[in-house]
Amino acid sequence: MIKLSIVIGCGYFMYTKLVENEQINIDDFYQNLTKKGVLSIKNILLLAFFTFFNWFLEIIKWKVLASFCLETNKKNAAIQSLASLTASLITPNRIGEYGAKAIYFEKPLRKQIVGLNFVGNFYQMLATLFFGLIGFTYFIIQHKVKIDFHRVLQILIVVLIVISAFFFGAKYFNYKGYSFKKAQNYVHKIPFSLNLKVGGLSFLRFVIFSHQFYFLLLIFNSNISYIDAISAITSVYFIASIIPMLSLFDAVLKGTVAVWVFTFFNIDALAILSITTIMWIYNFVIPAILGSYFVLIFKPNFTK
Numbered sequence: 001m002i003k004l005s006i007v008i009g010c011g012y013f014m015y016t017k018l019v020e021n022e023q024i025n026i027d028d029f030y031q032n033l034t035k036k037g038v039l040s041i042k043n044i045l046l047l048a049f050f051t052f053f054n055w056f057l058e059i060i061k062w063k064v065l066a067s068f069c070l071e072t073n074k075k076n077a078a079i080q081s082l083a084s085l086t087a088s089l090i091t092p093n094r095i096g097e098y099g100a101k102a103i104y105f106e107k108p109l110r111k112q113i114v115g116l117n118f119v120g121n122f123y124q125m126l127a128t129l130f131f132g133l134i135g136f137t138y139f140i141i142q143h144k145v146k147i148d149f150h151r152v153l154q155i156l157i158v159v160l161i162v163i164s165a166f167f168f169g170a171k172y173f174n175y176k177g178y179s180f181k182k183a184q185n186y187v188h189k190i191p192f193s194l195n196l197k198v199g200g201l202s203f204l205r206f207v208i209f210s211h212q213f214y215f216l217l218l219i220f221n222s223n224i225s226y227i228d229a230i231s232a233i234t235s236v237y238f239i240a241s242i243i244p245m246l247s248l249f250d251a252v253l254k255g256t257v258a259v260w261v262f263t264f265f266n267i268d269a270l271a272i273l274s275i276t277t278i279m280w281i282y283n284f285v286i287p288a289i290l291g292s293y294f295v296l297i298f299k300p301n302f303t304k
Contacts, residue, residue, distance in 0.1 A: 024255070024273040032274045036220050043219060050212035051282040054205055055081070061201040062101075065116040068194060069109055079294045080104050086291035089284070097121075104298075119190065123202035125241065131206055132238020135231040142231070143264045209283060210234060216275040217267075224265045232261045254280070 033039050038047075063077035072080075080101050088096035098117050102110040139145065213233045217224060224232070236258045243253060255276040259269045 024270070024277060028270065029274055029277060032270060033278075036271075036274075038216075038219055038274075038278065046215065047212065047278070047282055050208060050215065051286065054208045054212070054283060055287055057201050057205040057208065061120055061198055061205070062117075064194065064197055064201070065120050066105075066113065068190065069112045069116060070105060076104075082287055082291035083294035083298060084291070085284070086288045086295050089288055116190075119195075120198060120202070123195075123199045124205065126199070127203045127206040128237050128241045130203070131210070131234045132241070135234030136238050138227075138231040139235045139261070139264075142228070145264075206237075209279070210237065212282070213275065213279060216278060220271045220275065222265075222267050222271065224267065228265060232258075232265065235261050 037043060059074060059078045059081050062081050063072050063074055066072040066077060066080070083104075084097045084100035085094075087100035088094040090096070098114050101117055102113045105113050210230065210233045213236075214226070214229050217229055222229070236254060239257045239261075240254045255273045258272045258276050262272045263269075
């Protein structure tokens with residue numbers, strides 16, 4: 001019943017985000033895709049290649065991380081990655097991914113698996129922040145975007161207080177053997193070579209899906225230079241990444257941010273909303289559908 005609830009709930013929410021999306025009408029969306037030739041065999045295959053490469057890198061990254069704890073092959077890494085995506089879509093910032101991956105391992109290993117998953121997500125966020133800060137800085141300088149620095153300073157102070165409170169509380173947290181100190185010691189055991197490999201895969205993955213976005217801009221005949229496009233794309237991911245939200249609404253969030261960013265380049269809002277929706281379908285909906293199968297066939301071993 002739990003597995004069915006996860007799959008049905010995930011499917012229902014994905015359906016409503018596509019069919020009942022207030023930002024973009026499904027009929028307008030389909031007509032726009034047909035008009036721009038997005039549904040041609042060539043473009044479908046090229047977009048699918050980007051998605052495959054994106055998730056292939058994610059699977060390899062997880063294989064490298066999980067193998068530090070227990071030798072894991074590509075097949076199991078793929079199953080764990082896709083199933084955890086499906087199970088985590090209805091949780092804020094995909095936090096459910098941690099528990100979903102952990103249950104594939106025996107109980108004594110689950111703490112390490114949660115820690116390793118955190119390391120993988122940390123490097124992916126680091127890649128987003130690295131490219132995003134560069135792109136957003138170029139964007140605000142190039143277009144003289146007015147920023148209320150007093151307001152930004154207030155937000156930074158609040159964020160700093162929250163983070164400090166979190167780490168202070170985590171330092172003294174201890175529940176059934178779970179503690180910040182143990183997690184910290186375990187992370188320190190991870191060799192530099194593994195950190196370097198995971199970091200490299202995370203950065204390469206960001207390059208892949210950001211250029212998938214750029215490829216869609218070309219399909220929609222957007223009049224924008226490569227430098228401007230990349231700075232805008234990295235800015236969108238940078239802004240969207242720092243706003244906690246249910247992953248199911250990721251397309252809505254990125255669509256809203258993207259429309260604002262690309263207005264500086266006089267690109268049609270319908271085109272941008274179509275692009276962010278396509279990105280969401282290819283990189284979340286399709287993998288989540290594949291993951292649904294692995295969720296349904298998963299057989300938990302309660303003796304572990």
